Amino acid sequence: MPVTHAFFSVTVDLVVLTVQRETLSVLLIKRAFDPFKDSLALPGGFVTEGEDLMAAASRELAEETGLSTAEGHLEQLATYGTPDRDPRGRVVTVAYLALLPDLPAPRAGSDAAAAAWHPVPSLLDKEDVLAFDHHRILCDGVERARAKLEYSSLAAEFCPPEFTIAQLRRIYEAVWGATVDPRNFHRKVTGTPGFVVATDNYTDGDRGRPARLYRRGPASSLHPPLLRR
Incomplete structure (x- = not known):
């Protein structure tokens, strides 16, 4: 019996996380076109002919928001290929997780009508707020970030070059x-x-005793891990 091969398009989607005003925030766009016109979604788009996946992720982030992953951490999160996840046809998406330090307001472009940071806690329990299956991708990205903080030094990616232990x-x-x-x-x-x-530097100490400033060390893993309660 002959095997029928699936024909599908490939997209990339990005879970871009930062910490603003001590709140975990995710970068979302407002879609300018159908499907899901005017709905909130993760930034992303179709991979072009001959384009590397990582390059496509960086390009889509820049085109839709004006931001760059050059100053932060970018890693592949997972692949999502449920047959009916995109009403336009069979589309498989490769999702990426980006952890960036506090950034200025993004600038919408390409097929995004708007781009802005949104607090993550207000989104995790609302499955119908995001377009496509982006709520599932967001939840997976947040859990990956939370888990990585237990056993790696990745939290410093959210910090300025020098920071206090309290920060x-x-x-x-x-x-x-x-x-x-x-x-x-x-x-x-x-x-x-x-x-x-x-470092040899301290905070100004206008309010209370000056605190020593630190920078990220060379270690990439924690043993034993710093576990969540």
């Missing part, structure tokens, strides 16, 4: 959506070789 702790709290004990956290991150490196 780093608030990143964990924003991503995890939970309170972290300050003393245990300070002991863990400063006691793990290569996690953070102390």
